Amino acid sequence: MKKSERLELIKKIVLTNEIETQHDLLELLAAEGLRLTQATISRDMNEIGIIKIPSSKGPYIYGISQDSHQSVSPPPKPIKSTILSVSQHTSGLEHMLYLTVVPGNSRLIKRFLLEDFSELIFSVLADDDSLLLIAKDTAAADTVRQKVENWMTEQD
Structure with a gap:
């Protein structure tokens, strides 16, 4: 086949x-x-x-996914509903974000983040139900954090 x-x-x-x-x-x-x-x-x-x-x-x-190959701005509903939380500023780690997601979805969320924010991201590490995003600097992390938070609160 x-x-x-x-x-x-x-x-x-x-x-x-x-x-x-x-x-x-x-x-x-x-x-x-x-x-x-x-x-x-x-x-x-x-x-x-x-x-x-x-x-x-x-x-x-x-x-x-409703849209697995295009930008996620705004994200398709299944993508939006898979992000459970995003960390806030942590002293000394302002350039990092920690996202929790529905188990089994971190690789897909990682792909969307890298597609939308590649110029702001140094690296993203993903396991089954979480991602650690390392931004290039604190301002980049704030931009990504704000967009992810918007995805989580957007009304259908």
């Missing part, structure tokens, strides 16, 4: 099923005759723009 066909199959499965974990997605793909590693599925999900979103039943499930 070609990569483009695999990506389309993953999109179809995510859009037609409530999937809570990568393991669940791997099982559904195996049922379609496609056996992948967790690393491959993780890369494919990132490329597609699959993020965790709240389900109608309560737990977070995988969904597809």
Whole structure:
């Protein structure tokens, strides 16, 4: 199966099923005759723009970002709803921001931050549910912090 066909199959499965974990997605793909590693599925999900979103039943499930390749100003609702908090100034660390996000979404948020603020950012470190953004200086950190806070409070 070609990569483009695999990506389309993953999109179809995510859009037609409530999937809570990568393991669940791997099982559904195996049922379609496609056996992948967790690393491959993780890369494919990132490329597609699959993020965790709240389900109608309560737990977070995988969904597809409304806009995974364009600027996030303003951010699509799934992106906006995945940022849970952003740190305020911490003495001696004014050039850094710490963001908490819905688990499984930090890599996508990192990509959007780097696309929108590349000239202001020195580096971004991401794990499953948080990001540490190191800005080039305090003014750059304040600019990014203000924009992220605006994303979190914008009305639909």
